[in-house]
Amino acid sequence: MEIYTTPTGMQAQSLNWKRQGKRIGLVPTMGFLHEGHLSLMDIAAAHADLVVVSIFVNPTQFGPSEDLEAYPRNLERDLALCRERGVAAVFTPEPSDVYGPEYQSYVSLEKLPNHLCGLSRPVHFRGVATVVSKLFNIVLPDLAVFGEKDFQQLAVIRRLTADLNFPVRIMGGPIVREADGLAMSSRNAYLSPEERVSALCLSMALKHVASEVEKGERDVALLKASTEKIILSRPHTEIDYIAFCDPQTLEAVDSIGGPVLMALAVKVGSTRLIDNQVF
Structure with a gap:
């Protein structure tokens, strides 16, 4: 497994692979890898000749009061996991290698970021769109795999890729959960034992709504109210949003008459967690 720390070094290797006719699969991560990330590597490996994993805690997608400095890191362990998974290269x-002196070029979308996480994290998706654009230009992938837990991020990247004509196939990887239902996330490491129990309210709320929809409930206001009760019944919880929206546009809906995305963002203690399901 090769390790590259500079854009020029990574890009030169990618160009070499391209000349050899190799299909490159990219899995962008911020590190502190878990089984969810590893499942994305498996998807990439099934559709490409070789897999590149980027490990980069991207500063431009963090707001001034967010957890950039505290974000969990363990590069040595991450590299070992990538090596075990048969990854060809880690970038x-x-x-300072990604955003050099006097850096001033950013990529932003007009509509998709104005929903869900974008409302409480106003700089987040500009940072995501910028770094993904840069990774596409550096790694030159034929396909890239992103987790469906970050549903809005995946929607933004699909739109970005289409709008800017990147020759990259975007693939989504299903949410990977712990045995008790908690969606895997690097930020789960922040949770205390008591908060870890409270965090199960997200997956419990999704299961509850799935059951109600199966029984025939279609009124979003009623589903939101019952979801709020489930979440706030657990200690240390604070709701950022409970949203029911169109999976394509992320516009809010009042009733379930077709495919609808239910998305949650909840603070458990000081840790902000997200989860979602499409009904």
Whole structure:
């Protein structure tokens, strides 16, 4: 497994692979890898000749009061997991390698970020769109795999890729959960034992709504109210949003008459967790 720390080094290797006719699959991550990330690597490996994993805690997608400095990191362990998974190369630059002196070029979308996480994290998706655009230009992948837990991020990246004509196939990987239902996330490491129990309210709320929809309930206001009760019944919880929306546009809906995305963002203690399901 090769390790590249500079954009020029990674890009040169990618160009070499391209000349050899190799299909490159990219899995962008911020590190502190878990089984969810590893499942994305498996998807990439099934559709490409070789897999590149980027490990980069991207500063431009963090707001001033967010957890950039505290974000969990363990590069040595991450590299070992990538090696075990048969990854061809890991791209792990420093922020100064990605955003050089006098950096001033950013990518933003007009509509999709104005929903869900974008409302409480106003700079987040500009940072995501910018770093993904840069990764596509550096790694030159034929396909890239992103987790469906970050549903809005995946929607933004699909739109970005289409709008800017990147020759990259975007693939989504299903949410991977712990045995008790908690969606896997690097930020789960922040949770205390008591908060870890409370965090199950997200998956419990999704299961509850799935059951109600199966029974015939279609009124979003009623589903939101019952969801709020489930979440706030657990200690240390604070709701950022409970949203029911169109999976394509992320516009809010009042009733379930077709495919609808239910998305949650909840603070458990100081840790912000997200989860979702399409009904």
